[in-house]
Amino acid sequence: MAWDPRELKDWQIAELAEAAGAIPTTEKYQEMMGLQKDEIIPYGKTPKVDFLKVIDRLKDKPNGKYIEVTAITPTPLGEGKSTTSLGIMEGLGKRGVNVGGALRQPSGGPTMNVKGTAAGGGNALLIPMTEFSLGLTGDINDIMNAHNLAMVALNARMQHELNYTDEELSKRGLRRLDIDPKNVEMGWVIDFAAQGLRNILIGLGGKKDGYMMQSKFGIAVGSELMAILAVAKDLADLRERFNHIVVAYDKQGKPVTTADLDVAGAMAAWMRNTVNPTLCATVEGQPCFVHAGPFANIAIGQSSIIADRIGLKTFDYHVTESGFAADIGFEKFWNVKARLSGLTPNVSILVATVRALKMHGGGPAVVPGRPLPDEYTKENLGLVEKGCENLVHLINVIKKSGIKPVVCINSFYTDTPAEHALVKRIAEQAGARAAVSEHWLKGGDGALDLADAVIDACKEEVKLQFLYPLEMPLRQRVEKIATEIYGADGVDWAPLAEEKAKKFEADPKFADFSTMMVKTHLSLSHEPTWKGVPKGWRLPIRDVLVYGGAKFLCPMAGAISLMPGTSSDPAYRRIDVDVNTGKVSGLF
Amino acid sequence: MAWDPRELKDWQIAELAEAAGAIPTTEKYQEMMGLQKDEIIPYGKTPKVDFLKVIDRLKDKPNGKYIEVTAITPTPLGEGKSTTSLGIMEGLGKRGVNVGGALRQPSGGPTMNVKGTAAGGGNALLIPMTEFSLGLTGDINDIMNAHNLAMVALNARMQHELNYTDEELSKRGLRRLDIDPKNVEMGWVIDFAAQGLRNILIGLGGKKDGYMMQSKFGIAVGSELMAILAVAKDLADLRERFNHIVVAYDKQGKPVTTADLDVAGAMAAWMRNTVNPTLCATVEGQPCFVHAGPFANIAIGQSSIIADRIGLKTFDYHVTESGFAADIGFEKFWNVKARLSGLTPNVSILVATVRALKMHGGGPAVVPGRPLPDEYTKENLGLVEKGCENLVHLINVIKKSGIKPVVCINSFYTDTPAEHALVKRIAEQAGARAAVSEHWLKGGDGALDLADAVIDACKEEVKLQFLYPLEMPLRQRVEKIATEIYGADGVDWAPLAEEKAKKFEADPKFADFSTMMVKTHLSLSHEPTWKGVPKGWRLPIRDVLVYGGAKFLCPMAGAISLMPGTSSDPAYRRIDVDVNTGKVSGLF
Known part of the structure; x- marks a missing residue:
């Protein structure tokens, strides 16, 4: 069953799916994931899983397949990574696979402001949406x-x-x-x-x-x-x-x-209980952990290592999402998260929309809240073809890790078959698998081709190669990331940043600190308006932040705001609760 | 089974009781309270109860007995109202009665600072103590x-x-x-x-x-x-x-x-889910709601009307506690909470300690953190007898409502039998039932006399009479409370306060607003150092606060701090977690 997302808002689809019984009971989760009774902690509609117990009991069980979801450089409207993460779970579910995943918990900031929640969308949606959006298990x-x-x-x-x-x-x-x-x-x-x-x-x-x-x-x-x-x-x-x-x-x-x-x-x-991840589900009933939601700009920007560790023990296919585009999100997943966790991914799904490819090909600026220019709603093969250089660049980034990506062409109803075919051909020429996916419109039934491509890709052995060894000093690491991942000609260190970097390199206390790049995700470069694959530029690093507990060194190639602002027409104005049922309306 | 609270800290007793299986499972709660499966929402060890469903299903069921717990004017160390609330649940439990109650959720402020949590103490303790003390169900x-x-x-x-x-x-x-x-x-x-x-x-x-x-x-x-x-x-x-x-x-x-x-x-x-109260239990297994924890100084200072409404439908005896001493806590329970809820209490337990009575009789100041002077650890019948005037005054306050109180002499191990007998005699002469209770030391077995007195008192019919009718204007209400409850000669209104009061009296918008007195609980008067029953004084009202949503008018006879301070040696310094079990140590 799929609902028409052109007619219904996401929170309405969520409500219909819930009413249709799509959320597994605690007992059902337990059965689906092979958990013992004392390993699952009931919490209303969203149980937590007792991490220590599960990991201890299943320590000798082989891990399932590990699927990461990343994206090309997005428009400000996003490429639909969360939606695709849920869509591939649904697609694999339709193929009869024991599949689950892990997503990040959304912040009350965007949820109450203009961006909305992060539960995916259409028929690739996470439920219960209200709980997910409003605090979950705390x-x-x-x-x-x-x-x-x-x-x-x-x-x-x-x-x-x-x-x-x-x-x-x-x-x-x-x-x-x-x-x-x-x-x-x-x-x-x-x-x-x-x-x-x-x-x-x-x-x-x-x-x-x-x-x-x-x-x-x-x-x-x-x-x-x-x-x-x-x-x-x-x-x-x-x-x-x-x-x-x-x-x-x-x-x-x-x-x-x-x-x-x-x-x-x-x-x-x-935080004694915060280490235990919470279970939600897709509208088609696949279990999905929600755990941690760190900023992608200064932190790893991905759901927790703990959730992935449990998912790999309890699902045959475990899907996880990296925040931001592949130059940042995948780079951190690869060189930081996978290194810290010791877990080897089997495949990365690189999400691309025709809309973003047209933007990279020279289309007019995409501005949230304003109608899309005609270039984006009518067929334009020239813009798509030109824009695919961003896609190909990021396919090559992923291949450097030893992973062969699957490109997901995240279909929008104004796309044309010729546009899809063009992207697919270019992706395949670059050495990737590719599939058009219509999970937003059709749920798992729309993601069968993507599911088949992923299953096929998972048969290949991955020999994970990090971009840099742990012994490499900070400035060399940044040089390597800037030139080989972002496509810069080199790095320019501001005096303050260089002084700090030298200090960190000389002090053995920082030897095991992770390198967390801070850069816009709206361009491969540090300049958000440079689309496609910018050439002939150098990456400026103006400071290096240090987080002693997280053990992060963050070279700053951009400003970071750790406190967004509430707009003049925020979402909370339209959110309310039915006083007889407790149901919340207006989330999106 | 009782543990020795002279040897063990409260969190250690809580841990032992939990390990002994004292916390009911969700299914057990359901069975004890006659709840249907969809009326109880599992939440780890502390399920919530779906208020709307229960109240709707049981709307025609007669209410159980309604027991309020209040206290004489306390020392700064408190009289043990929460401890007695739990003790009477345990005592009634030992008598085979279907009993439960409602307490307030503690704030992280005191819990992390010097006062500690509010889970009772000794063998009259609420569990799971860690969950109760650290956020509960959020x-x-x-x-x-x-x-x-x-x-x-x-x-x-x-x-x-x-x-x-x-x-x-x-x-x-x-x-x-x-x-x-x-x-x-x-x-x-x-x-x-x-x-x-x-x-x-x-x-x-x-x-x-x-x-x-x-x-x-x-x-x-x-x-x-x-x-x-x-x-x-x-x-x-x-x-x-x-x-x-x-x-x-x-x-x-x-x-x-x-x-x-x-x-x-x-x-x-x-807050859609916040209206559903959470279940905890005594160390002897009686269910106890924990719901709301409003300040007693500017608000009603009691657990929620919602929790009491469910408790009265699901227990034969339901115990609830009023914050502060009887001149404030009971007065608000009586003239505000009972009026808003429409629920008639059957009995009020007035908690008194020999320590506080000695203070009212002229004993030296009791200062938290300093050793008690000898007067408090050795028999002194003279101080006790003199101090009983505070007890008798508050017995008479409760009797004004139509309720005949039960005095609980909350026993401390340095008290003597002669001191207990003296208090009991004076209380009985004043027309109250009275019982010595040793619930701190012995749990329910120590509270059997108290339980019997309460069961006996509940056989009497109560015809509740409010102190003032709703039509009475604000200043007259305050005059009545000051003279008849606090024992003042009258009220002095500061010009600002009088001006505001006149405005509120004239505006029909405030007709259904509750009168919430703001006054210290350390004296019947507004001056914390005046002990016993102060004579020859007038109550100064310097301002009237208004809360439009809560519908409170708060005449201010004292300063209120809405933000306490963290001391130089706060509790958080000694709190930690066992990383293998998640168990928390150091709460008290």
Whole structure:
């Protein structure tokens, strides 16, 4: 059964699918995934899975096939990676395969603002959509509480150190940390787009009203704790990383950590249950974990290693999605996530739309909220062909890893058969499998060709080759990523960035830190308006951020905003609840 | 089975009780409470109950006995109301009665700071203690998100009104609300004791960085939304109240509400599941709802009407607790909660400790964190007898309602039999039943006398009489409460307060608003150091706060802090998690 997504809004399809019984019961999940009763923790419609128990029991079981979903450089409207991730689960499901996946939990920021939730769309949709969109089992809230507790500890400590002598501190079992109020790294978090909290002054009032200082709020999904949740192997790993989160620097410039504030254990206590991933389902009933939702710009931008580890033990085919386009999302999946997890992907699906290819071929700018220019709604083979250079470039990026990609031409109803055929031919000439997929319109029935291509691709052996060895120093890594992945001629380091990079390279403490590039996903370059495959440019790195708990070094080739803004016509204006049934309307 | 609370910490007893299987399974709860399968929503160890379904199915079933727990004017260490609430459930359980109750959800502020959690203590303890203490099923997080979404909407709207002309606003479907930045009532919330966020300046930066204004954070449990959750009859009532929350005033002094910001529906959507109460249990297995945890100082300070409504349908005896002492907690339970709910209590348990009675009799000050003076650890019948005037005064307060109280002498191991006998005799002479209870030390076996007294008291018919009729104007109500409940000679209104009171009395919009007194609980008077039954004083009212959604008018006879501070040696320093089992240690 498929609903007509041209007639119905996503939340209406979700409601119909739910009413039709598409969400598995806890018992059904258990049966589908071969879980024992004490390995699945009921949580309303969305049970959690007890990670430690499952992994321990199934440690000797071979992993299933591991399918990553990435995309070409997108238009600002996106290529439909989440939709395709759900579509391929549905397509494989139609082929009778035991399939599941893992997606990221959406943030309240976009959900309440203009972007909407991230549950896919049309007939490739995740349900229960309301729970998914509005907090699910509370993982983001846990992160928010654990994170803000560190800030409470920091500001209270600064107040007490201001008010008390060394002797008085010592009586309370405290030493003077001597935090530099002008060098506080960490801010508070909230999971909405609260631009009014971006830059704030706190601690006004008397001597018991906190320590007066400049501060900031970021969005909760941008928290370092979220990044840690995504890459942590287990609770022990998470707890250990929590000791090393740098909240500030002291007046000698030495880092002050959550462990120095005696708050790391309590933070981990707030997240004891957050390590267990939550189960949702496609509208066709395939189980899909939802776990972690780290920003793709400064973090790994992918669902958690924990969710993938369980998925590979409980599904024969496990689908996972990388945030942003392949130059960033796939690059991090490949050189960071796969390296940290030790898991080898079998195939990457590279999602492309005719719309984005036309943009890369020279079509007019695509602006969210404005009608698409004619080039995008009428056949234009010239623009498509020219734009395929972005696709081919990214096919070659994926091939460098040893994986042979499957190109998914994510069909839109204004595309023409000739346009689809052209993309397919170019993708195949570049050495990829390719399939047109209509999962948005038709669900799993529309994704059968894609499913067959994926099943076929999974028969090939993958010998994963990282882009750089762990021994390679930071600046060389960045050079390699810039030239071989982004297509730059080289890298220009700003003096500050180079100074920091040299320091990190010289200090063995940073030897096992991951390299997390910060760059726009709207171009292969650092300049969002340069489409296609930009030539003759150099990548500027202006700073390198460090996250001590997540163990990330982030070379900055672009600005990052850790707090988006709420627009003048945000989604919350149209969201409401039926007071008799508790059903929520207006999510999209 | 009882554990020795002199040897073990509360979290250790909780862990032992859990390991011994004391927490009912979801199926067991269902069976004990006569619930149908679709009326109980599994949530890990702490299921929620689907309020609407249960109330609808059982609407014609007679209610069980309704037992309220209140206390004499306490020392700063408390009288053990929560402990006694759990103790009486256990005692009635030992007598073979189908009993349950409702308690408030603790805030992360005290739990992470010095006061600890509010799970009772010793063998009268609520489990699972970790879940109870650290977020439970997320109700407080829901409130935090819904509340902060209103603040996001407010500040973003102020920014957009600053940046756009009337025409530009109109294009976005917005009219100019013209909010007065110097007259913003509402602040943000976080559920920790974050004194550094008490007074803040927000919106620094450029024109897209929010609207620059003074602002504040309060603790989440002090949110008006929490007050609404406690008094709402159902989801429809909650949704309607959400329209009327006053966030600010416009430049003409007219209220600007959540409905004006188009955010009330989305706020209710975040709380669609929050109306369903969560089940925990005593260490002896009696079910106990945990639902809402509003501040006792500005709100009703009691668990929700919804939880009591379900408890009365599913238990033969339902126990509920009122925050603060009887002059405030019982007064609000009686004249506000019982009036709003239409539910008639059968008995009130008035908890008293020998320690507090000695304090009222003239004993030295009791200071948290310092050793108790000798008067409190050695027999002193003179101090006890003198202090009983506070007890007798509050017995008489309860009797005014038509309820005959049961005095619970909450035993401490340094009390002597002669001290207990003296209190019992005085209470009985004042017309109350009385029983010594040792639930802290012995669990239900220690609360059998109390249980018997309660069962006996419940046989009497109660004809509930409110202290004042709804038609009585605000100032007369306050006069009556001050003189007849607090024992004041009269009320002194500050000019500002009187002016506001006159306005409220004249405006029919406030006719159905509840009167929520704001006063210290450490004295019958407004002055915390005046113990016993202070004589010859007048109650000063310096302001009247208004909560448009909760429909509260709060005459202020004392200061209220809506954001406590974190001390220099807070509890979080000793809290940690076992990374192999996920078990949390260090809660108390």
